[in-house]
Amino acid sequence: MSFTGLRALLPKHDLRALLILAAIIIIVMPLFLDIFRLNLVGKYLTYAFVALGLVLCWGLGGILSLGQGVFFGLGGYCMAMFLKLEASSPEQTSIQSTPGIPDFMDWNQLTELPWFWEPFHSLSFTLLAVIAVPALFAFIIGVAMFKRRVGGVYFAIITQAIAAILTILIIGQQGYTGGVNGITDLRTLLGWDIRTTSAQYILYFINAILLFACLLAAQVIRKSKLGRLLVAMREREDRVRFSGYDVANFKIFVFCIAAVFSAIGGAMFTLQVGFMSPSFVGIVPSIEMVIYCAVGGRLSIFGAVYGTLLVNWAKTFFSESFPELWLFAMGALFIGVVMAFPNGLADLYQSYALPWLKKQRLRLPARLGGVKTPQKTTE
Amino acid sequence: MFAEYSMTELTSIFAMQGFAGLLLFSVFVLMALGLAIIFGQMGVINMAHGEFMILGAYVTYLTSLFFSNYLPSLFSGYFFVAMLLAFITTFTLGAFVEWAMIRHLYKRPLDTLLATWGLSLILQQTYRTVFGAREVGVTLPDWLMGSYAITELIEVPINGIFVMVLTLFITFCVYLLMQKSKLGKQTRAVVQNRAMAGAVGINTEKVDRYTFGVGCGIAGVAGSAFTMIGSTGPTSGQLYIVDTFLVVVFGGASNLLGTVAAAFTISQAQSTMEFFLSGSSAKVLTLLTVVIILMLRPQGLFTLKIRR
Amino acid sequence: MSALNAAKKPKDFVLSIEGLTVSFDGFKAVNDLSLYVEEQEIRVIIGPNGAGKTTVLDLICGRTKATSGAVTFKGQNLTKLKEHQIVQVGVGRKFQNPSIYEDLTVFENLEISFPRGRNVWGALFFRRDAEVINKVNEIASMIFLGDKLDKPAELLSHGQKQWLEIGMLLIQDPELLMLDEPVAGMSVSERKLTAELLHRITKDRSVLVVEHDMQFVEDIADRVTVLHQGKTLSEGSMERVKSDPKVIEVYLGH
Numbered sequence: 001m002s003f004t005g006l007r008a009l010l011p012k013h014d015l016r017a018l019l020i021l022a023a024i025i026i027i028v029m030p031l032f033l034d035i036f037r038l039n040l041v042g043k044y045l046t047y048a049f050v051a052l053g054l055v056l057c058w059g060l061g062g063i064l065s066l067g068q069g070v071f072f073g074l075g076g077y078c079m080a081m082f083l084k085l086e087a088s089s090p091e092q093t094s095i096q097s098t099p100g101i102p103d104f105m106d107w108n109q110l111t112e113l114p115w116f117w118e119p120f121h122s123l124s125f126t127l128l129a130v131i132a133v134p135a136l137f138a139f140i141i142g143v144a145m146f147k148r149r150v151g152g153v154y155f156a157i158i159t160q161a162i163a164a165i166l167t168i169l170i171i172g173q174q175g176y177t178g179g180v181n182g183i184t185d186l187r188t189l190l191g192w193d194i195r196t197t198s199a200q201y202i203l204y205f206i207n208a209i210l211l212f213a214c215l216l217a218a219q220v221i222r223k224s225k226l227g228r229l230l231v232a233m234r235e236r237e238d239r240v241r242f243s244g245y246d247v248a249n250f251k252i253f254v255f256c257i258a259a260v261f262s263a264i265g266g267a268m269f270t271l272q273v274g275f276m277s278p279s280f281v282g283i284v285p286s287i288e289m290v291i292y293c294a295v296g297g298r299l300s301i302f303g304a305v306y307g308t309l310l311v312n313w314a315k316t317f318f319s320e321s322f323p324e325l326w327l328f329a330m331g332a333l334f335i336g337v338v339m340a341f342p343n344g345l346a347d348l349y350q351s352y353a354l355p356w357l358k359k360q361r362l363r364l365p366a367r368l369g370g371v372k373t374p375q376k377t378t379e
Numbered sequence: 380m381f382a383e384y385s386m387t388e389l390t391s392i393f394a395m396q397g398f399a400g401l402l403l404f405s406v407f408v409l410m411a412l413g414l415a416i417i418f419g420q421m422g423v424i425n426m427a428h429g430e431f432m433i434l435g436a437y438v439t440y441l442t443s444l445f446f447s448n449y450l451p452s453l454f455s456g457y458f459f460v461a462m463l464l465a466f467i468t469t470f471t472l473g474a475f476v477e478w479a480m481i482r483h484l485y486k487r488p489l490d491t492l493l494a495t496w497g498l499s500l501i502l503q504q505t506y507r508t509v510f511g512a513r514e515v516g517v518t519l520p521d522w523l524m525g526s527y528a529i530t531e532l533i534e535v536p537i538n539g540i541f542v543m544v545l546t547l548f549i550t551f552c553v554y555l556l557m558q559k560s561k562l563g564k565q566t567r568a569v570v571q572n573r574a575m576a577g578a579v580g581i582n583t584e585k586v587d588r589y590t591f592g593v594g595c596g597i598a599g600v601a602g603s604a605f606t607m608i609g610s611t612g613p614t615s616g617q618l619y620i621v622d623t624f625l626v627v628v629f630g631g632a633s634n635l636l637g638t639v640a641a642a643f644t645i646s647q648a649q650s651t652m653e654f655f656l657s658g659s660s661a662k663v664l665t666l667l668t669v670v671i672i673l674m675l676r677p678q679g680l681f682t683l684k685i686r687r
Numbered sequence: 688m689s690a691l692n693a694a695k696k697p698k699d700f701v702l703s704i705e706g707l708t709v710s711f712d713g714f715k716a717v718n719d720l721s722l723y724v725e726e727q728e729i730r731v732i733i734g735p736n737g738a739g740k741t742t743v744l745d746l747i748c749g750r751t752k753a754t755s756g757a758v759t760f761k762g763q764n765l766t767k768l769k770e771h772q773i774v775q776v777g778v779g780r781k782f783q784n785p786s787i788y789e790d791l792t793v794f795e796n797l798e799i800s801f802p803r804g805r806n807v808w809g810a811l812f813f814r815r816d817a818e819v820i821n822k823v824n825e826i827a828s829m830i831f832l833g834d835k836l837d838k839p840a841e842l843l844s845h846g847q848k849q850w851l852e853i854g855m856l857l858i859q860d861p862e863l864l865m866l867d868e869p870v871a872g873m874s875v876s877e878r879k880l881t882a883e884l885l886h887r888i889t890k891d892r893s894v895l896v897v898e899h900d901m902q903f904v905e906d907i908a909d910r911v912t913v914l915h916q917g918k919t920l921s922e923g924s925m926e927r928v929k930s931d932p933k934v935i936e937v938y939l940g941h
Contacts, residue, residue, distance in 0.1 A: 064489045144674040153424050153488050154677060157624045158670055164621045165666045172659025225804060225813035228795050232788040239786040239852075242748060243800045244774035244859065245810075253807045283621065287496055294493065327504035334497025338490045339483060 009223050017302045018215070025208050025305075035197050042204040042272045044312040045211055047072075049265025051293040051304035052211075052218055053258030058290070059298035060227060061254050062234030063151065067159030068262050068289050070166050071134040073281035075263025077170075077177075078133055080276040081117060082126035083186035083194075103185070108175030117176075123190060130267045131260055138259030142252035149248075151237075160283055167282035182277025186270065194271055207268045211305070214261050218301045221257065230254060291330070294337045297346025306345055392654070400650030402539050402608060405546040407642035409601030410623040411630070412553050415638040417594035418627055420557075420570050421587065423481055424492040427499035428623065429616025431473060431595045434502070435465035435602025436611040437510060443517040443606075455520040458607075465599040473595025477588045485587075499617065506613035516610035523607065538607045545604050553597060554635060566590045625669050645669060699726050701893045702747070702863055707756035709746060716742045718917035719756070724863070729885075729894045731904045734914035735937065740897040741783065743914070744865050747895075748780040749773045760863060775805070779861030783868050785848035789841035793832055793851060796840050797823045800855040822858060829887070830854035831880065846877035850884070857888055864888075865895045870903050882906050 010018065029041050050068045058064045090100040098111045105113070119125045141162065145155055170177045178184070186194070193199060221227050233240045233247055241247050270276045279285065296307020311333070318326040337344060410432060417425050425431075442461035446454045476498065484491040519538060526536040557563040565586045568576040577583045605611070622645070630641030645665060652661035702724040709717045717739045724730050732740050745751040747758055749770040758765040765773050774780075788796050801822060804813035827833045830850040835843065840851060849869060856864060869885070870878045878900070885894070885907055898904050904911065904925065911928045913920040921931040928934055 058489075062489075064492070066492075144671075145677075148674060148677050150674065150677040153422075153492060154628060154673075156489060156492060157424070157621070157628060158673060161621050161625055161666055161670050165663050165670070168659050168666075169663050172657060172663065221811065224811050225799070226807065226810040228791060229799060229810055231790055232799055235788050235790060236786050238750070239782070239788070239855075240799070241770045242750075242774055242780050242782075243855065244771050244802060244805050246769070246771045246806070249807050250810070283617075287493075290493065324504070324508065327500045327507075331497040331499070331501035331504070334500065335480065335494045336497075338487075338494040338497070339480065342487075342490065 009219060014219065014302075018212075021215075021302055021305060022212065025211070026205070030201070030204065035200055038204055039200050039272060040316065041309070042200070042207050043269060044309055045207055045305070046265040046269040046272065047289060047292055047312065048211060048305045048308040049214060049268070050258075050262040050289045051296060051308045052214055052301055053261035054290060054293040055298060055301050055304045056218055056221060056230070056254050057258040058293065059300075060222065060234065061230040061251060063251055063255060064156045064290070065159045065255065065258065065286075066156045066283070066290065067163040067286050068258065069281045069283075069286035070159075070163050071138060071259040071262035072266035072269070072285075072289070073166065073170075073276070073278070074134040074137060075130045075266030076270045076276040076280065077183065077266075078120070078126055078129045078263075079267040079270040080183040080186060081120040082123060083189060083270065084183050085113075085117065085121055086189070087185060087187045102178070102183070104178045104181070104183075105175055110175045114176050130263055134259045134263035135256050138256045139252060142255045143248075146248035146251040146255075151251075160286070163281060163283050163286045167278045170278040170281065178277075180278060182275055182279070184275040184277075186274050189271070195274060200272065203268070203272050207272065210264055210268065214264065215301055215305075217257075218261075221254070222301065226250065226253075288330075291334055291337070295333065295344050297344030299343060300346030303344055303346035303349075310345070396650055396654050397647070398535055398539065399653075400647040401543060403650055404643050404646035405542050406601075406605065406608075406619065407623065407626050407646050408546050408550060408639055409604055410598065410619055411626045411638050411642055412550060412635070413594040413597035413601065414623055414627050415630070415635055416553070416557070416566075416597065417591055418624075419634070419638075420566050421485075421590055421594075422488060423485070423591070424488060424495065424624075425481075425591075425594070426492055426496040426620060427476075427502060428595075428598055429618070429620040430499045430502035430506075431469050431598040431616075432602035432605065432619075433506060433611060433613070433616040434472065435469050435599030436606045436615070437506065437515075437602075438465040438468050438599065439603040439606045440510075440515050440517050440611060447518060455522060458520065458523075458603075462600055462603045465603040466596045469599025469602075470592045470596035473598075474588050474592035476595075477591035481591060482584065482587060503613045503617070510613070512613060514610040514612035514615070517606045519607065542604050542607050545607075549597070549600060549604075550635075550639060556593070557635060562586070562589055562593070622666075625666065625673075628673060629669055700724065701726050701728075701761060702895070703757075703759045704743075704747070705757050705759070707743075707746060707753055707758065709742065709751060709754045715917050717746060717753075720914075720917065720919060722912060722919065724893050724895060726893055727889075727891065729889050729896065729907055729909045730912060731896045731898055731908040731910075732912050732914055733898065733901075733904060734920070738914040739917040740914055741867055742917075744780060744867055744895070744897060747773075747865065748778055750780075771805075774859065774861075775802075777862035778865065779856040779859050779863070780865045781852050781856055781867055781869060783871065785845065785852050787840050787843075787848055787851050787855070790839065792837055792839055793827065793843070794823055794836040796851055797826055797854055797858055800858045802859050826854045826858045829857065830884065846873045846881075849873065850881070853881075853884065853888070861892065863893045863895065867897045868899060869896065870898065870900055878903060 025045070030038060033041065050072055053071075054065070054068060084102045088100065088102045093099045093101070093103065093106070096103065096106040098106055101110060101113050120129070141159070145151075145158065150158065171180045173179075188194060194203065229240060229245065229250055233250060237247055266276070266280070269280070292308040292311050293304050294307070295311050296303030296305065314329065315326060318329055341347060410428065413431070414425065414428050417423050417428070439458070439461040442464055443457055446457035446460075450457075480494055480498070481491060484494060523538045523541055526534045527540065528534045557566070565576070565581050568579075568581060569583050569586045573583055576586075602611075602616075609615075626642045626645055627638055629645065630637035630639070648668070649661055649665040652664055655661075656664065700723045702722075704720060704722040707717055707720045707722075708715060720739075720743065722743075732743065734740050742751060746753050747760075747765060749765065749768060753766050756766075760773075760776060760778060763776055765776075765778070768776070788799070791799070798815065798819060801819055803819075804810045823836070824833070827836055830853060832843075832847060832851060832854065835847070840848065843851060849872075853866070853869065866885075870881050873881060882903060889907075896904075896907065908925055910923060911925050912922045913928055913931075913934050915937050920937065921928050921934045923931075
């Protein structure tokens with residue numbers, strides 16, 4: 001891409017935001033946090049993938065999905081199935097009545113591996129599935145809903161129902177899915193022990209890099225005509241339709257992208273935390289992920305990351321110190337953000353912090369004798 | 380799979396299953412009625428609806444405690460007092476919530492959804508703090524205990540029958556309220572044309588507040604009835620919220636009769652399937668069917684074609 | 688269809704509507720309507736409230752599905768096409784209330800309507816090249832908004848928003864332009880400018896206008912169709928329609 005293209009993609013303020021975020025995540029956090037806390041941050045950052053998807057889907061496009069946990073879970077479960085199979089080699093499971101299958105299957109009297117587990121012996125298939133399964137699922141939902149013009153609150157409720165359905169299914173089909181406990185006791189990835197400190201460091205950085213890749217992808221979408229179309233659709237869907245666009249296709253696309261982001265987050269969650277369970281799939285976690293995005297600012301891709309970190313930090317803080325207060329705080333957060341700060345932290349930054357910073361900066365060269373003209377805002 | 384049952388046994392199994400379905404139907408209808416008013420008429424998604432219902436249940440629980448401790452002679456009639464109190468409490472809270480929160484968000488339905496979700500979290504934690512995390516149950520008055528044997532094999536519990544009768548009664552009242560009462564007519568007027576309704580002297584803000592309050596109040600009554608057949612915990616309300624929304628949407632949102640029909644269809648389907656499959660599979664299958672039908676017919680089953 | 692219709696349908700009709708009916712729960716908003724628009728004709732549809740004027744536009748552009756009847760545009764049956772396909776074959780539609788994207792700038796509003804990159808990948812890799820910029824500038828100055836390109840559209844006045852939407856249609860360069868009450872809510876001076884604008888932009892296309900303002904109708908119309916209860920009541924030049932006793936009866940007389 002040419003330099004001007006790059007400038008258009010990352011105008012100065014976005015570039016600065018990106019660099020600051022990168023410095024915090026890649027340098028500050030690993031330097032100042034012990035591995036336990038860093039692993040925790042890594043876990044939070046996997047939710048940031050979901051929040052990022054929601055910025056595109058909900059913030060720009062106005063499509064509120066209350067079922068993003070589904071995609072997070074699908075990605076996470078795909079990864080967990082691979083890791084579980086690796087941890088269930090016949091040697092390691094020789095005490096079971098059927099060695100070579102995951103322990104929970106054995107407990108549920110299964111005597112052979114279900115067919116849909118088979119391909120997850122292969123890492124390359126798994127990596128493909130992490131992306132493809134959620135994307136396909138989102139595509140099917142998207143086609144079914146958006147082609148028939150289901151939107152707004154109806155879409156929200158139906159995605160919520162889908163999250164409920166998948167949770168009930170996972171819990172009910174214990175023998176195939178590990179049930180309510182999920183898929184636990186994951187140990188190695190191609191023989192590499194993911195529970196060691198060094199592995200946790202490496203996974204943290206892989207996670208960070210993937211997050212920045214997704215941030216850049218989101219930025220490309222946001223800055224393209226497609227991004228502006230999403231905003232246009234949010235406001236006047238009919239006008240976009242009568243300007244010659246098949247509105248449904250755009251919604252399907254952005255919904256699939258959000259699903260893929262979530263799934264990457266889910267897979268990285270499994271790798272860093274070492275298990276996957278239905279408690280990350282259902283209605284409650286799904287709607288909680290929306291609040292990460294709302295706190296950061298539904299229109300800001302960087303805000304989504306900060307929002308996720310902040311809410312999760314608060315959650316950990318409360319659950320460690322005042323567990324009974326957490327739901328109050330969370331409830332107040334939902335109400336407060338929606339009513340008082342609909343555009344979240346990003347808006348606070350834009351309206352208060354940025355003007356103040358600019359004023360400080362203008363003052364400095366003035367004192368030095370040469371006034372720089374204020375930067376022209378880029379298109 | 381029917382081979383091992385005799386004909387009479389089969390009949391009674393189906394009858395019992397049908398009865399279980401009717402009970403589920405009652406629960407759905409009771410929850411959905413309030414929601415149908417709030418969502419169908421006002422277009423507001425109230426995710427805290429289940430918590431309003433639970434509030435009604437807790438009020439009933441407190442009333443039963445009060446009667447058994449201070450007025451044991453009147454205990455057999457406590458339920459009717461409780462129902463009234465439940466309505467008043469939830470109505471008041473509902474009207475307050477409308478004033479403090481909902482009215483600022485009418486133009487942002489998705490935000491209303493998130494804000495009321497926040498409210499539901501706060502209410503849940505309040506219940507947990509006040510009543511404890513464990514489920515509480517009420518003592519039934521004598522006349523609601525026991526069961527009525529229709530044939531040798533078919534027995535139906537009296538409290539179940541009572542709840543069904545109550546459901547029919549409440550549905551009828553809601554129907555009258557929406558179709559015949561002044562508030563009902565004003566609500567429908569405001570829904571159809573807010574500006575015009577305002578112009579002919581209807582206080583639209585007040586109508587909004589009362590409508591929301593009444594919807595919540597009905598949820599409270601539903602919660603009160605709910606205590607007759609089950610116990611109440613802080614998160615009991617959340618269990619049903621998605622099902623209830625599906626019922627309302629399935630029924631065509633603004634159509635009370637459709638809501639009842641949808642509740643009937645879904646509850647019967649689920650309880651019949653529960654007999655053949657495990658409980659979770661039945662639920663998955665029911666929800667899945669509803670979702671698929673909604674994808675094919677997003678406007679719900681019972682709606683009219685309207686001019687845009 | 689019948690021999691009469693076949694005889695009435697020479698090649699130069701851009702749009703022909705035949706036997707068009709739509710009913711909403713038994714109420715026929717448009718009832719067996721036939722209407723033919725010639726190339727480069729400016730046709731105005733008038734009629735009392737509820738006559739079905741806007742519904743006719745909705746039916747042509749696919750917003751409402753017809754119960755029966757045919758809408759043919761350049762030999763294609765529009766009733767079979769989806770809305771965005773109808774736009775792509777060359778029908779543009781302006782809504783009654785200004786329908787623009789308030790959160791985007793005037794430039795972006797016009798750019799979105801530029802007929803290129805209309806599918807997902809096209810939009811993702813759309814580049815703002817000289818062709819786009821020139822075209823946007825050209826249209827913007829035509830709709831009197833040349834100096835407001837960088838402004839968010841929400842800051843425009845009501846009349847300017849109407850112009851912007853007309854501009855968004857112009858940039859699509861449709862062969863049939865449909866305008867629903869284009870001067871509603873405009874000041875007198877804005878009305879004059881709009882009439883001028885319409886005269887200029889209708890040179891090489893057909894235009895279908897729904898309008899209430901009689902002065903304005905007289906100013907622009909080649910021919911007028913009077914709708915009443917979903918049917919054509921009268922059709923012809925403004926002079927002829929004005930003197931038609933049926934029209935006076937239901938519309939102008941009261």
